[in-house]
Amino acid sequence: MAYTTFNRQINDQMKEPMFFGNPVNVSRYDQQKYGIFEKLIEKQLSFFWRPEEVDVSKDRIDYQNLPPHEKHIFISNLKYQTLLDSVQGRSPNVAFLPIVSLPELETWIETWAFSETIHSRSYTHIVRNISSEPHKVFDDIMLNEKILERADDVTRYYDDLIDGINLYQRCGEGTHSINGETLSISLYELKRRLYLCVMSVNVLEAIRFYVSFACSFAFAERELMEGNAKIIRLIARDEALHLTGTQHMLNIMAAGDDDADMAKIAKECEEEAYAIFRKAAEQEKDWAEYLFKDGSMIGLNKDILCQYVEYITNSRMQAIGMKAIFSTTQNPIPWINTWLVSDNVQVAPQEAEISSYLVGQIDNEVDGGDFGDFDL
Amino acid sequence: MPCVKVTAGVVIDFDGRARSLLDALEQQKLEVNFHCREGYCGACRCKLLSGEISYINEPLAFVRKGEFLPCCSTPLTDIEIEIP
Ligand code: FES
Numbered sequence: 001m002a003y004t005t006f007n008r009q010i011n012d013q014m015k016e017p018m019f020f021g022n023p024v025n026v027s028r029y030d031q032q033k034y035g036i037f038e039k040l041i042e043k044q045l046s047f048f049w050r051p052e053e054v055d056v057s058k059d060r061i062d063y064q065n066l067p068p069h070e071k072h073i074f075i076s077n078l079k080y081q082t083l084l085d086s087v088q089g090r091s092p093n094v095a096f097l098p099i100v101s102l103p104e105l106e107t108w109i110e111t112w113a114f115s116e117t118i119h120s121r122s123y124t125h126i127v128r129n130i131s132s133e134p135h136k137v138f139d140d141i142m143l144n145e146k147i148l149e150r151a152d153d154v155t156r157y158y159d160d161l162i163d164g165i166n167l168y169q170r171c172g173e174g175t176h177s178i179n180g181e182t183l184s185i186s187l188y189e190l191k192r193r194l195y196l197c198v199m200s201v202n203v204l205e206a207i208r209f210y211v212s213f214a215c216s217f218a219f220a221e222r223e224l225m226e227g228n229a230k231i232i233r234l235i236a237r238d239e240a241l242h243l244t245g246t247q248h249m250l251n252i253m254a255a256g257d258d259d260a261d262m263a264k265i266a267k268e269c270e271e272e273a274y275a276i277f278r279k280a281a282e283q284e285k286d287w288a289e290y291l292f293k294d295g296s297m298i299g300l301n302k303d304i305l306c307q308y309v310e311y312i313t314n315s316r317m318q319a320i321g322m323k324a325i326f327s328t329t330q331n332p333i334p335w336i337n338t339w340l341v342s343d344n345v346q347v348a349p350q351e352a353e354i355s356s357y358l359v360g361q362i363d364n365e366v367d368g369g370d371f372g373d374f375d376l
Numbered sequence: 377m378p379c380v381k382v383t384a385g386v387v388i389d390f391d392g393r394a395r396s397l398l399d400a401l402e403q404q405k406l407e408v409n410f411h412c413r414e415g416y417c418g419a420c421r422c423k424l425l426s427g428e429i430s431y432i433n434e435p436l437a438f439v440r441k442g443e444f445l446p447c448c449s450t451p452l453t454d455i456e457i458e459i460p
């Protein structure tokens with residue numbers, strides 16, 4: 001019950017459930033109960049990128065020339081994404097690692113969270129470049145009501161789970177009196193919190209970023225803020241993988257072979273799952289309204305963005321076997337898809353715009369003739 | 377040459393000019409959602425009503441029973457599909 005960093009119990013890891021079995025002892029990948037998590041790790045590692053590899057210097061001029069309402073759209077989205085990745089860079093580790101029982105899943109969680117820290121670092125890279133006072137942008141996140149409103153729903157399920165795990169691992173199941181407070185916890189309740197948490201993270205990965213993504217790509221369609229768009233594409237590529245991860249987790253839970261309680265819980269929580277999706281979609285639509293409060297941008301307005309939120313919410317819900325909740329069936333901004341194609345994402349070091357490969361900012365162009373009298 | 381029947385009433389011959397079913401559908405101007413085109417995001421999922429497909433690379437995306445990913449598959453037999 002209490003967590004231990006190297007469980008001495010000799011166990012057959014292939015027989016452990018994803019969560020709430022024995023804590024993991026040996027990190028071994030020669031055998032995997034769920035090979036998908038190992039594949040996700042490999043894919044995520046193959047996606048590795050560093051923000052500094054993307055040259056965002058041209059964005060500074062673009063940003064200075066944006067009208068105030070477009071500056072507001074751009075910077076607000078960055079702040080919101082900063083919040084989301086701040087949460088995602090730590091919470092999967094803090095919430096899931098103390099209860100995970102499979103090495104491949106444990107490592108997937110760590111790999112996943114690590115990639116979110118890259119996203120966070122990329123926002124600093126972007127903000128430093130467009131603003132001479134980056135601290136003002138970051139300081140405002142903790143004061144901006146529109147962002148804090150969202151923070152509440154993004155973090156609530158994590159916090160409930162973490163709180164329950166702390167109590168359970170310290171005191172076990174039952175009712176406990178702690179510092180004069182009476183608290184109860186059961187394993188079943190913990191599993192319920194886990195299921196809702198994974199569902200809420202699934203929604204975060206699936207929907208919450210996409211309003212910002214759409215704006216970033218709408219700027220880039222006008223050949224503005226293209227460095228930013230390049231970074232956003234790398235982030236979107238990672239997020240798609242994270243979403244696949246949470247979808248697999250939800251599916252394994254709902255199927256019940258892994259842990260019969262989880263299948264029961266998935267059914268019991270169906271209504272709450274719908275509510276989580278619905279609330280996230282409503283919040284994202286409110287966010288679109290806030291973004292465009294002083295004016296729309298070319299190619300995007302509040303209504304189009306709201307329709308996109310509905311469209312994407314429907315498709316994410318159907319992906320995990322839920323029913324669509326909005327009547328929208330068409331993607332109102334189909335051009336966004338080409339920005340999300342993975343082989344259009346260039347991070348090859350040879351690429352000219354990547355500043356870290358331009359030695360002293362001199363383009364090292366080499367043609368065949370340069371090797372003319374070069375013998376091996 | 378397997379033929380692909382789409383519930384909207386379109387019939388396509390998969391004649392090897394398209395790399396994947398998604399490419400073939402797009403060549404017919406059918407609108408299918410997509411993101412990664414590499415089998416890991418799941419955005420392109422469609423219903424497979426009859427027949428068999430095979431994956432070019434085993435996809436990572438979560439696919440439910442009766443569904444398949446056109447971005448990374450080709451038809452093995454005549455198939456009937458539904459685009460959501
Ligand atoms: S487009 Fe991503 S799985 Fe097909």
Ligand SMILES: [Fe+2]
Binds near residue numbers: 088235
């Ligand atoms: Fe992220």
Ligand SMILES: [Fe+2]
Binds near residue numbers: 116205238239242
């Ligand atoms: Fe993520």
